[in-house]
Amino acid sequence: SGEVSAGPARAELKPPRVSVGRVLFGVLATVGAVVLTAVLTMLHTDAAATPVAFNAVLLWCTALALLGPLVARLATAVLTLPLRLSRVGGYLAAHNLRAAAHRLASVITPLTLLTGMACMILFSQTTVSEAGAAQRSAGNIADYVVGPQVPADAAEAVKAVPGVRTVTRVLHTTVRTGLIKRSVLGVTPQGLADTLDLGVTSGDIAALTGPGTAAAAYGQGYHVGSQLSMTLADGTPAQVTVVAVYTRQLGFGDLVVARDVVAPHVDVPLDDELLVKAPGVAGSTLDAALKADPGVGIRDRVGAQAANDDAGAKIGYVSLGLIIAFTAIAVVNTLAMSISDRGREFAALRLTGATRRQVQRMLGWETVTAALVATVLG
Secondary structure (H helix, E strand, C coil): CHHHHHHHHHHHHCCCCCCHHHHHHHHHHHHHHHHHHHHHCCCCCHHHHHHHHHHHHHHHHHHHHHHHHHHHHHHHHHHHHHHCCCCCHHHHHHHHHHHCHHHHHHHHHHHHHHHHHHHHHHHHHHHHHHHHHHHHHHHECCCEEEECCECHHHHHHHHCCCCCCEEEEEEEEEEEECCEEEEEEEECCCCHHHHECCCEEEECHHHCCCCCEEEEECCCCCCCCCEEEEECCCCCEEEEEEEEEECCHHHHCCEEEEHHHHHHHCCCCCECEEEEECCCCCHHHHHHHCCCCCCCEECCCCCCCHHHHHHHHHHHHHHHHHHHHHHHHHHHHHHHHHHHCCHHHHHHHHHCCCCHHHHHHHHHHHHHHHHHHHHHHC
């Protein structure tokens, strides 16, 4: 009977081996993740980088899920020494983690996925928002920004102020090119170079002279001379010729067109802002000219598209909340099953002299280790 009982005991304590096929696919996933991460450093547009970034995160998480036991063994080997500083709880946790790396892997995999996806969503939002603000700050070369929701009479009042050289009326909207939705900046073309620096790389922004012309952001496949068919906000078709290509897409949208192209086709054709070039004119003088419109005044120069940025961030936070909810369920289930399966182990520890408090400390150290490893990997 001793031999019969010893056999299952040895089988229970022996950790399962990682199959060759699993290791092979894990290595392939790691190679793919490295390649996508390298490609990501060479992409310069948000539209191209975002899907690559998400796929890179998923591949890294897939690689970790496949190679989890091996990673867990390596992590526990590194953390064994500091854990042993705790003479009982940490010492027991170190030996348990080394003997059951597969159990640790089942916990750190969903936690790593949670951490990686959370960082991806949160930091991509803040990174893009910061980059957009930097581009708007660099590209807005007007002396003043007037807004929001500026009626036509307020624009005329600003133009009439002595010393005002250029007033660019700006309207934010969207259009569709085929099935793709693109953000559009509708502007009055006269004197546009006085108020906006879009970072033009080819063509000439001065050629944006009327309803038949447009400037396009770099990376969308357009070049100077391209014929662009688009559908306006109310479904009206329009066609323009690209006369310039620019780089500051995050700050000023995918397309820049004449305001007259889009204004008749939006629900509220009020200007989102006025960009005013008025060297030597005091802000108080402009404020005095705007007294007839009490809701309109001088705004922050980097305030354009802030509402769109906030909307995109909220969508990302909703996605993050769903990921956290599903991952939390997975982690709780994994921990519950793991602890419930260790009843005999805990009983054996108690029989050999470990107190209830020492067993709880051991579990605490194991949990802290799993959280630390998952956070670093994520």
